[in-house]
Amino acid sequence: MSKKKDVESVGRRDFFRKAGLGAGAVGAAAVGLSAEEGNAETAKPASNSAGYRETAHVKKYYELSKF
Amino acid sequence: MAIAVAQEFITEEDDLRASWYSLLARLLAAPADDSLLALLRGLNGDDSELGGALRALKAAATTASPQAIEQEHFDLFVGVGQSELVPYGSYYLSGFLHEKPLARLRDDMALLGIARGEGVSESEDHIAALCDMMAGLITGDFGEPADLATQRKFFDDHIGCWAPRFFENLEASPSTVFYMPIGTVGRLFMAVESQAFEMAA
Numbered sequence: 001m002s003k004k005k006d007v008e009s010v011g012r013r014d015f016f017r018k019a020g021l022g023a024g025a026v027g028a029a030a031v032g033l034s035a036e037e038g039n040a041e042t043a044k045p046a047s048n049s050a051g052y053r054e055t056a057h058v059k060k061y062y063e064l065s066k067f
Numbered sequence: 068m069a070i071a072v073a074q075e076f077i078t079e080e081d082d083l084r085a086s087w088y089s090l091l092a093r094l095l096a097a098p099a100d101d102s103l104l105a106l107l108r109g110l111n112g113d114d115s116e117l118g119g120a121l122r123a124l125k126a127a128a129t130t131a132s133p134q135a136i137e138q139e140h141f142d143l144f145v146g147v148g149q150s151e152l153v154p155y156g157s158y159y160l161s162g163f164l165h166e167k168p169l170a171r172l173r174d175d176m177a178l179l180g181i182a183r184g185e186g187v188s189e190s191e192d193h194i195a196a197l198c199d200m201m202a203g204l205i206t207g208d209f210g211e212p213a214d215l216a217t218q219r220k221f222f223d224d225h226i227g228c229w230a231p232r233f234f235e236n237l238e239a240s241p242s243t244v245f246y247m248p249i250g251t252v253g254r255l256f257m258a259v260e261s262q263a264f265e266m267a268a
Contacts, residue, residue, distance in 0.1 A: 016080040020115025
């Protein structure tokens with residue numbers, strides 16, 4: 001059973017490599033993956049126009065939730 | 068600390084998968100800020116399709132202005148009255164927001180020990196949130212790194228059933244320059260994930 005799993009793992013690894021997953025050297029560190037950033041559904045808004053965008057978002061949320 | 072320990076147990080390819088999910092999450096959670104644009108400009112794609120998409124994204128990040136990106140993001144996802152796209156699972160799966168697909172997601176999140184971040188107003192089935200959750204499942208943010216069967220079930224139930232169509236829509240949108248290559252990257256990565264899960268069956 002473990003042998004089959006090894007074969008499958010190698011298959012997946014080769015597949016990912018050919019698919020180009022290592023393409024841009026998109027490492028976890030580069031993307032800033034960290035425990036605190038999990039579930040970042042709404043990132044912090046930019047300093048300017050933050051107020052405007054928040055308002056538009058909130059309006060849209062209430063509008064759509066009328067259903 | 069917890070992340071460093073968890074990553075000892077995940078393979079290099081799983082680490083890469085997680086970072087692709089995280090990248091998509093960052094690209095779609097909010098308009099790209101300066102640090103994200105700088106990251107994108109530093110990418111180098113190889114000869115694969117995915118690599119080509121990265122190069123297109125890099126080019127877009129180099130030429131697009133932050134104001135144009137904010138405008139694209141607004142037109143696509145916020146809009147005045149109507150946005151072009153509605154990047155939520157419920158919407159794609161049922162035609163409405165806050166429907167049964169969201170309820171099913173919340174149930175599964177509870178089982179997996181995933182909670183919505185504090186101060187987050189978007190519902191949990193936003194594409195960026197779902198990508199963050201996949202990344203967390205792979206790397207063990209919510210406990211142990213999830214095994215492949217758990218990852219696959221989450222992907223099939225909450226992402227694979229609609230996100231490919233969303234990324235196609237994003238890619239095909241006539242009004243985008245910066246977000247189009249994000250659509251391409253997302254579409255290709257979703258296909259890679261789907262095929263890889265099939266292989267592991």
